[in-house]
Amino acid sequence: MPEVDIKKGEPIDRALKRLKGKMESEGIIEEMRRLRSFETPAQRTKRKARAAAKRNRGNRFRFTLREDKPKEERS
Template sequence: MPIEIKIRKNEPVDRAIRRLKKKLDREGVIKDVRAKRYYEKPCEERRRKEKVAAFNAMLRARYNS
């Protein structure tokens, strides 16, 4: 599904581009493209996800106390 924005009346192009970038960022398109730029071995992907999970668990433990 393509992402589109409608340029409002008298809206500068740079502001419309900014809105487009924010929309892409919110939907995770840019992050996904950067992640798929190179092949990642399954073991590397698993290791990365475990590292993120450990970091999130550490943050939860720190701020839930």
Template sequence: MTKVFVRDGEPIDRALKRFKRKVEQAGILKEVRKREHYLKPSIKKKLKARAAEARARKREKRLFQKGLI
């Protein structure tokens, strides 16, 4: 549970900004979006494999640009 205490004389906008930053850092919105819809295990597996392939391509591209490959 993310909590933000409003300090004396602090504008509500600033407190809201701190709250949003804490929520983002905690990864709460990311988790909510992930749980919003049910995904079958087979779909999760495919998505995970695609993400791994994308990371590998990105890593390869970076190494190629650096001249290591």
């Protein structure tokens, strides 16, 4: 569980913002939203497919931009 030390004279809003940032970075908020209601197997499959597509978005151009040059014949 993430902890936030509140300094003397620090506004509560700032401490809550730091706590929220730590919770988001650890994935706690996303897990709470996911567990708030029952997720059917079909919904779980769609969620995982969307996450995989999001991870692979940058990779699809890596291979398509490379020009295929014919290999030179060896003598």
